[in-house]
Amino acid sequence: MSISLSNTTVTMNRYVDGKPVTDTEKLQVFRLDNETMTYAMAVTQEGYLLHVYYGARCGEDDLTYLLRLSDSPYTPRILKREKGTFMDARPFEFPCHGIGDYREPCFMIMDEDGMSACDLRFVASRVEKGKPALRQKGVSCIPATFAGEEDADTLVLVMEDAHAGLTVELTYTIFKKLSVLTRSARVINHGEADVRLQRVLSACVDFEDSAYDMITLNGSWARERLLERAPLHHGKQSVDSVKGESSHQSNPFVALVSHNANEEIGEAFGFNLVYSGNFFAQAEVTQHKHTRFVMGINPYDFSWLLRTEEEFTAPEVVMVYSGSGIGKMSRTFHDLYRNHLIRGEWKDKQRPILINNWEATYFQFDTEKLIEIAKQASELGVEMFVLDDGWFGHRDSDNSSLGDWFVYEKKLKGGLPYLVSEVNKLGMKFGIWFEPEMISPDSKLYAEHPEWAIQIIGREMTQSREQYVLDYSNVEVRDYVYKMMRDILDSANIEYIKWDMNRQLTEVGSTSLPRKRQRELWHRYVLGVYDLMNRLTTDYPYLLLENCSGGGARFDPAMLYFSPQIWTSDDTDAIERLKIQYGTSLCYPASAMGAHVSDCPNHVLGRTTPFATRGNVALVGTFGYELDVTRIPQEDREAIPGQIAKFHRFNPLMRKGDQYRLGNLFEDNSFDAWMFVSKDKTEALFTFVQVLGRPNYPSRNIKLRGLAPNKRYRVEETGQVATGKTLMEAGIFVSLYGDFASQTLYLSEVTGE
Ligand code: GLA
Numbered sequence: 001m002s003i004s005l006s007n008t009t010v011t012m013n014r015y016v017d018g019k020p021v022t023d024t025e026k027l028q029v030f031r032l033d034n035e036t037m038t039y040a041m042a043v044t045q046e047g048y049l050l051h052v053y054y055g056a057r058c059g060e061d062d063l064t065y066l067l068r069l070s071d072s073p074y075t076p077r078i079l080k081r082e083k084g085t086f087m088d089a090r091p092f093e094f095p096c097h098g099i100g101d102y103r104e105p106c107f108m109i110m111d112e113d114g115m116s117a118c119d120l121r122f123v124a125s126r127v128e129k130g131k132p133a134l135r136q137k138g139v140s141c142i143p144a145t146f147a148g149e150e151d152a153d154t155l156v157l158v159m160e161d162a163h164a165g166l167t168v169e170l171t172y173t174i175f176k177k178l179s180v181l182t183r184s185a186r187v188i189n190h191g192e193a194d195v196r197l198q199r200v201l202s203a204c205v206d207f208e209d210s211a212y213d214m215i216t217l218n219g220s221w222a223r224e225r226l227l228e229r230a231p232l233h234h235g236k237q238s239v240d241s242v243k244g245e246s247s248h249q250s251n252p253f254v255a256l257v258s259h260n261a262n263e264e265i266g267e268a269f270g271f272n273l274v275y276s277g278n279f280f281a282q283a284e285v286t287q288h289k290h291t292r293f294v295m296g297i298n299p300y301d302f303s304w305l306l307r308t309e310e311e312f313t314a315p316e317v318v319m320v321y322s323g324s325g326i327g328k329m330s331r332t333f334h335d336l337y338r339n340h341l342i343r344g345e346w347k348d349k350q351r352p353i354l355i356n357n358w359e360a361t362y363f364q365f366d367t368e369k370l371i372e373i374a375k376q377a378s379e380l381g382v383e384m385f386v387l388d389d390g391w392f393g394h395r396d397s398d399n400s401s402l403g404d405w406f407v408y409e410k411k412l413k414g415g416l417p418y419l420v421s422e423v424n425k426l427g428m429k430f431g432i433w434f435e436p437e438m439i440s441p442d443s444k445l446y447a448e449h450p451e452w453a454i455q456i457i458g459r460e461m462t463q464s465r466e467q468y469v470l471d472y473s474n475v476e477v478r479d480y481v482y483k484m485m486r487d488i489l490d491s492a493n494i495e496y497i498k499w500d501m502n503r504q505l506t507e508v509g510s511t512s513l514p515r516k517r518q519r520e521l522w523h524r525y526v527l528g529v530y531d532l533m534n535r536l537t538t539d540y541p542y543l544l545l546e547n548c549s550g551g552g553a554r555f556d557p558a559m560l561y562f563s564p565q566i567w568t569s570d571d572t573d574a575i576e577r578l579k580i581q582y583g584t585s586l587c588y589p590a591s592a593m594g595a596h597v598s599d600c601p602n603h604v605l606g607r608t609t610p611f612a613t614r615g616n617v618a619l620v621g622t623f624g625y626e627l628d629v630t631r632i633p634q635e636d637r638e639a640i641p642g643q644i645a646k647f648h649r650f651n652p653l654m655r656k657g658d659q660y661r662l663g664n665l666f667e668d669n670s671f672d673a674w675m676f677v678s679k680d681k682t683e684a685l686f687t688f689v690q691v692l693g694r695p696n697y698p699s700r701n702i703k704l705r706g707l708a709p710n711k712r713y714r715v716e717e718t719g720q721v722a723t724g725k726t727l728m729e730a731g732i733f734v735s736l737y738g739d740f741a742s743q744t745l746y747l748s749e750v751t752g753e
Pocket residue numbers: 358388389398433500502548549550551552567569570
């Protein structure tokens with residue numbers, strides 16, 4: 001890993017009035033390298049920061065020839081060049097608005113005179129060991145990846161708009177052992193006048209060509225993060241959220257991959273924004289068939305007042321480069337997130353197998369019923385009981401009580417202390433559901449503090465799931481909610497929280513923010529959520545936090561910074577989950593995916609699948625049960641101890657190992673298959689799910705991946721012994737009968753025979 005600074009002079013040959021002219025230009029060059037990737041930039045004599053190269057590791061050569069500074073017919077003299085053409089064609093690292101670059105900008109301001117152009121020029125650079133935390137005065141916590149001095153180096157490039165009095169620090173961190181670069185931007189107002197930030201994106205990469213496919217993760221409730229892949233074309237292709245959270249509909253992830261890229265070969269450039277609010281990611285194919293990729297906080301309805309000496313920090317973009325396919329890109333994200341994003345006591349630990357009462361009872365339960373479920377579950381080996389929605393205020397359906405975080409005594413006789421101690425007596429941990437960002441119109445909290453809901457005074461407030469959203473930009477609101485949460489947490493031995501968020505934002509106005517700062521609410525809301533999650537995880541370090549948002553609407557890296565696991569989707573159907581978990585695995589590790597076995601017919605789509613298949617699919621993630629164990633068929637109940645033993649045996653391998661996707665339901669919907677291989681390649685678990693049976697044509701050969709070619713492996717279930725090379729070249733034989741059937745095969749290295 002190295003960060004190098006150098007100077008170079010490029011010679012440019014041109015014709016002026018038919019006569020050859022030679023110009024030279026002095027460039028300052030910045031280069032970040034590790035074993036697998038190189039990222040290079042150059043500063044021109046006028047101080048423009050240009051992108052030179054991003055991709056596979058290059059030799060120690062001067063790469064600035066890639067800038068093609070001389071090949072425009074309208075590039076007359078240095079410093080007198082045809083600026084408009086130069087600005088609209090050159091690759092910029094952090095493009096501004098209003099000075100001749102008509103492509104998508106990263107940075108837009110509005111000064112006190114109502115003027116919006118800005119012009120950032122390079123002024124200084126510095127190199128820092130390791131990776132500094134992202135910070136902004138007045139903000140308690142900005143989630144980001146972390147790394148020690150031995151794991152990463154950071155380059156900070158300081159840019160300045162002298163006219164507006166603004167400094168922008170662009171931060172680049174290169175990781176030593178992973179093909180990862182992270183970027184973010186921090187704006188400081190050193191001027192005397194207030195400035196409005198109209199957009200501050202986090203990163204731009206101007207790619208040299210446009211021969212890429214764009215992969216995005218799109219969906220809806222109960223079908224989150226389904227993969228879409230399409231070639232880039234002229235114009236702008238984007239994904240975003242304007243809902244106040246990362247959303248069911250799209251995810252702050254994009255990959256640009258070469259047309260030939262598959263799991264094993266081709267180039268893949270993955271981008272993931274460490275942010276949980278409105279985001280924007282766009283690839284724009286320009287007139288010159290270059291591609292500008294930008295990512296950051298969505299500029300839609302965004303405006304931030306930056307007074308003198310105030311600062312603003314844009315969230316981090318994680319950039320992963322793979323020269324060997326999409327699979328390698330995913331495994332790099334997984335390693336990065338498992339080691340440099342997820343924190344806390346549960347980071348590297350096996351999570352307790354839980355049973356959650358949501359699909360079992362919905363709102364209809366009492367203490368007795370819950371204890372009955374917990375008791376039977378504990379006898380089968382389940383390790384934690386999670387009490388979902390409906391335990392507080394007077395909540396019997398989703399139409400009341402959010403914000404009233406005290407126990408519904410009529411329903412829960414003896415309160416939480418009794419229930420929790422009964423559950424603990426069974427040898428189980430106890431967890432509980434909260435939706436801390438919400439307020440029901442029918443609640444004590446709303447009766448006392450209607451002004452705490454997000455609203456525009458005088459306008460009708462839009463209800464969704466009969467609830468409003470609390471104004472988390474207001475610290476008084478956060479303090480109040482947190483106090484209630486603490487009282488609950490301190491009242492009994494609670495070891496897990498499911499933090500839910502079940503609606504998007506509307507009428508985005510705050511009764512506590514001044515008029516000039518109203519448009520900041522979208523982002524201040526997200527910062528408020530981070531603040532509370534930060535307090536919670538700091539004050540209760542042992543607590544296992546699972547994020548959730550109407551299923552998987554907030555499955556993003558910022559949430560992983562606080563919670564090592566996230567509920568993947570309300571769709572627990574094993575077959576639907578194949579696609580959801582596949583899409584999620586593009587950048588998020590299996591160890592973070594909340595995955596449960598539920599009862600059939602499935603509550604979302606009425607499908608019936610074998611209990612064993614439900615188990616094999618949930619085994620990938622954190623694993624648990626979402627059913628009324630007292631009422632499921634006897635044979636399913638009898639299968640639970642076996643599933644639990646399987647989880648105990650294979651979870652370390654899946655939690656820490658490398659994931660290889662072998663099937664792809666988006667291309668062939670008849671089967672899915674995947675495997676997890678231990679880092680030392682001595683063992684692997686292969687899973688095959690046959691979505692549709694094939695009459696008179698049942699068997700298939702699936703080529704395995706990730707094994708050591710020269711090691712010999714024994715397949716436990718069949719006794720077959722073969723080299724990794726054979727299993728990867730010729731494949732492994734599977735033959736199943738029936739729709740939705742599944743199988744796992746365990747491979748371990750054979751030594752000394
Ligand atoms: C959301 C969650 C579910 C459940 C319900 C409770 O939809 O995704 O798992 O907790 O809320 O209301």
